[in-house]
Amino acid sequence: MLLTIDAGNTNTVFALIDGEDIVEQWRISTGDQRTVDEYMVWISHLMALHDRKPEAVTGAIIASVVPQMLWPLTQLCKKYFHCDPLIVGAPEVKLGVDVDVKNxxxxxxxxxxxxxxxxxxxxxxxxxxxxxxxxxxxxxxxxxxxxxxxxxxxxxxxxxxxxxxxxxxxxxxxxxxxxxxxxxxxxxxxxxxxxxxxxxxxxxxxxxxxxxxxxxxxxxxxxxxxxxxxxxxxxxxxxxxxxxxxxxxxxxxxxxx
Incomplete structure (x- = not known):
């Protein structure tokens, strides 16, 4: 399954996607003071409630408009889900569409x-x-x-x-x-x-x-x-x-x- 993380200014949405289907979706208020371990305690409890196991996650991708959120979320994926997440906006990540703006x-x-x-x-x-x-x-x-x-x-x-x-x-x-x-x-x-x-x-x-x-x-x-x-x-x-x-x-x- 794919773990997607959308970190907005107000809320951060975590979702599990199996194929094209969003099978689980959870929301937490965005806060840059949480540690990697705190995120895992929160999400692991939610996964357990829905009979989902961390080892079922085979890939991850993160989009964040809050720069200070990138490090803990990246480390969450590496430490607990054992995968290097794609980061939207990183030079090596292809969008598949042209971005026709000044910057x-x-x-x-x-x-x-x-x-x-x-x-x-x-x-x-x-x-x-x-x-x-x-x-x-x-x-x-x-x-x-x-x-x-x-x-x-x-x-x-x-x-x-x-x-x-x-x-x-x-x-x-x-x-x-x-x-x-x-x-x-x-x-x-x-x-x-x-x-x-x-x-x-x-x-x-x-x-x-x-x-x-x-x-x-x-x-x-x-x-x-x-x-x-x-x-x-x-x-x-x-x-x-x-x-x-x-x-x-x-x-x-x-x-x-």
Missing amino acids: PQEVGADRLVNAVAADALYGGPVAVVDFGTATTFDIVGKNGAYLGGVICPGINLSLHALHQAAAKLPRIAVAPPTSDRVTGKSTLEAMQAGIFWGYVGMIEGITARLKKEHGADMKVLATGGLAPVFAGHTDAIDAVAGDLTLQGLRLIYERNQ
């Missing part, structure tokens, strides 16, 4: 992995909207090349900033509206409407401009934890691809064998 090393590993999966599974032109710590829009062209994208503040960052900067505004959770009414009748409703419909407007506005640049036939995929919430309230999103990053890691691993 390819600046592009987050997760964004490149999403582009690989979107091209292979859906075909270009395609835009990937990833609802993570930042909300990103990434473009794959007709020829499969990664063409760049758009980076916006993530919805939880916006909520935090609103709460921190305005003394009388409470901390709220992201929640889908109970109706299509935009006007809030209370402070809480007004904040929820502003955040939710504001992000819907951003998605629709940016994807419309991207389609004008790259062709009206461009597909729009959504991924990330909040993707299903927003996809149900706008026609700008064509499909939700929740496992896009994990499938991209699988594809990159296979291309480097």
